[in-house]
Amino acid sequence: MLAGKLLSATSSDQQIAVALSTTPFVTVYPWSSAGFGTKYANPATLPTGLSQGVSFSYDGSTIAVAHQITPFITVYPWSTSGFGTKYANPATLPTGSGTSVDFNYDGSAIAVAHAVTPFVTVYPWSAGFGTKYANPATLPSGTGLGVAFSPDGTAIAIAHSSTPFITAYPWSGSGFGTKYANPATLPTGSGYSVDFSSNSSQIAVGHSTTPFVTAYPWSGSGFGTKYANPATLPGGSGFGLRFSPDDSALAITDFGSPYIAAYAWSPSGFGTKYANPAVLPASASTDPAFSKTGDALAISQNSSPYIAAYAWSVSGFGAKYADPTTLPSGSSNSVAFTK
16 A cells, blocks of 8 residues: 555655745755755746645656646656756646646646636646646536545545535546535535545545644545544644655644644544644744655745754654755745655
8 A cells, every 4th residue: 555655765765845935936855864955956947936836746756836827837857866857838728826736646647726717627647748637527616725636546636715615526547537425514614735644545624714624534435424623623724734654643734823733643533632843833834744754744834944844753743853054935835745
């Protein structure tokens, strides 16, 4: 299964990318057990505007950035030498500001959530964009703010701005299937982020109003009965969330102090909230990411140093890593490790 595959990697062959509000709009660093390495050179052709999402493909050969200005999605080859030459734009562009991007687990498709109908656009991927898949028959109901494929490759979910706030579809090589029924208990506000557990048996949504995070069992039938809310809620809107690679934790970034909440996670749902890190993020936090080995948790944030990373273990937060020598150039909106 995927979790085992991820956990078999070593911490010495990772990189960490940050999507930024200011030029160069994306910044990448090597990552090791010592923390941040020396910043990679910027890509020769930059994304065209404020970037809101960043993701590596699962084989580590590609990096994608979702951004506000046309073409709304920019993709590069990636290697340990850094950025390659930008791939040609897709023949049919997303229709509006790109907010989130995800590759499916076998690297054969790339999805972009965006601000204008149809709110999600998916392309075949094979060292470049293929012909856009047909839109789903039933569209998400509002601005797409988060997108995720399930690790087993059978589903795609979009978090969006209007009720029901989360929409999910079967996924196959043919594209979108018939929309799954909405969950019986909906998230309570605009969906900002979505993630599947590594074993594809749970799905979580970060959203704008209390309890700020909602999670459900997931199966081939779609959404199960909503899990009980965590006993201690996040401090504000759940702007970003991620399961740990071994599905033992769920982290949520938010706009209220302490700006990050992490919970023990099991098939029974939320466990006890982990103690806050000793050194809190400096400001509202927009996105969390676990390293593929599960031994670090990084957080993008709105003020300097714009990125914070902590050691992570079954005990929760460890010491904060030193900030990178060359800081991101401005507010960061998304963070991703190579997978």
